[in-house]
Amino acid sequence: MTTSVFDKYMDAPSIFKRDRDVLRPSYIPDKLLHRDEQINQIASILATALKGERPSNILIFGKTGTGKTATAKYLGKEITKVLKAGSAFQEVVYVYINCEVVDTQYGVLQNIGNRFIDNFNERIPPTGWSTERVYNILWKKMDTSPKVVIVVLDEVDKFVYKSGDDMLYHLTKINDDFENAKISLIGISNDMKFTELLDPRVRSRLSDEKIVFPPYDAGQLKDILKQRAELAFDNGILADEVISLCAAVEAHEQGDARRALDLLRVAAEIAERNRDQEVTEQHVYKAKNKIELDCVIEAVRTLPVQSKLILLGILMNEEAGQIKLTTGDVYSTYRILCRKTGLSMVSQRRVTDLISELDMMGIVSARVKSFGRGGRTKEIMASVPLMETKRVILKDSMLEPLNEFKINKQMTLL
DNA sequence: TGTCCACTGGAAGGGAGGGCTT
DNA sequence: AAGCCCTCCCTTCCAGTGGACA
Incomplete structure (x- = not known):
């Protein structure tokens, strides 16, 4: 019999009763609750x-x-x-x-x-x-x-x-x-x-x-999760508290049923991958972290290369101890990185827009602030984990020349 | 109280790239 | 092939501005 790298995953018992898609937001149940x-x-x-x-x-x-x-x-x-x-x-x-x-x-x-x-x-x-x-x-x-x-x-x-x-x-x-x-x-x-x-x-x-x-409250989320869980899992797979926990976590944030369902699905997938027999609260906590990180990574990975360069500049400054930056700072770091990679450079006006986009996506936080005679500009800082995000950006083949590159404080003052 | 900095963000428009029509 | 149209990405230009400082 031939063996392959997939074997140990293929014969793992599935935790899901049938299609896990019933836990996806695109699934429309026969009856919509609440x-x-x-x-x-x-x-x-x-x-x-x-x-x-x-x-x-x-x-x-x-x-x-x-x-x-x-x-x-x-x-x-x-x-x-x-x-x-x-x-x-x-x-x-x-x-x-x-x-x-x-x-x-x-x-x-x-x-x-x-x-x-x-x-x-x-x-x-x-x-x-x-x-x-x-x-x-x-x-x-x-x-x-x-x-x-x-x-x-x-x-x-x-x-x-x-x-x-x-x-x-x-x-x-x-x-x-x-x-x-x-x-x-x-x-x-x-x-x-x-x-x-x-x-x-x-x-x-x-x-x-x-x-x-209106947003769902915890009780309503619980009903929705229960409805789907019955379709997705056999009895006994979910520990009692799991559904309540998923509901409570998301009700606390925004009452978002989509995210509550995602949380349950990912928790179950983590359990499945660990070959655990039961989905427990621990899996839910792990799932929460995983979803948050995955969102960021996916958003960053699919950014256009100019935005990646800008974000990388912000992260490199953070690494060098410069947490808060102005548009001017970001632009000068960006120019250094452009020269280093040989990529074409866009205007500062364009960079302002790209920064605003990153802000809207929640990847950086930028707010307009006046420094009196120091001028009026945006104060920008990253709101994503430094090392993970940097790693994802540097996977872009166009940014290869930056792999070992670091900036120091003098460079930002250019 | 006025000045002035370092931008902000709107407006207009260019040009490349997709595609259709004649 | 020439002439359209639309979208996307970008540039140039510029009036406007919050607030520290003189």
Whole structure:
């Protein structure tokens, strides 16, 4: 018999009863717990679609992991069920778009449009057409027969921040031009404030109905975890306190069900890898640390090389004992590193933006501070673990020349 | 009280790179 | 091939600014 490096993992008994995907946030259970009120509210609005009328537009607010996306997808499934059963009076098309993935006007219109184009050759290409043309095709294809189109724009705030509200304006106005079809929008956002950016006309049209998803409390999280755990594990695999602990940890932070589920899944995976028979509190604590570090590492690993260089500069300064830096400091270190690696150098203005991006990602903390005559600038410091992060950055092949490189205080003063 | 530093962050625009149309 | 369009990444320009210091 041949042996391989995988053998010892392959024959390890699995802790999971079946698919571990039931613990992933993308899994939509048959019954969503503790969201009855919101589901009923939205369902009562959308029900008009099944009667052939245009439902009001809806804005859904709530922090991450409060079940907004799950609810939207769940309702999509339910509508499909009704349509299949043939009890609807009208054709209803439910389009779900995640604006974090599709974040341009063109992209959103293309995505919606292609739902109504069966012939592959007629499809709207990912780029190349004018937006106006895409809009016209979309309009024509949608309006061929009477139907109600419900477009869900998940993370719509991301879209508005990036691309403005033109597209929302057109989509909310398109009904005026339709003869047969009707469109209604569901915007999902975790940021209440983004509506301030909208043109007043768009704002009032978009937010006919507002629905807020509150964070889950510990008890609710516990129910949700229990529901999934029953699907994922056999009895006796989870120590009694494990679910309560996962629920308590996340309820304490933000009431985020997504993270609570991740925590449970990773804890179980750690137990499995250790060939333990039971998932215990210790596994949960380990999982918590692992998830936090993994998030940082993944975020840093996928950074563009210019941002890596900037972050590396900040970390190297920290290593040399310079914890707090100004934009000027960061830029001069950045220039040293550019010269060392031979990479092209971007302007200070651009670096300011990249620093702000790193700040938004939580990788560094940067706040504007005035030093009086010393000028007004950002005060920047890293908020990720020094050595681990540095190691990840230096794995980038373009930054190889920096492997043994260190900076000292004089260099930052250049 | 006014000055002045070292930026901040908005605006406008360029150009490369993707792709389509004619 | 030439002429479009859109997005992304970047530059240049510049008015604006919080607060220590004279």
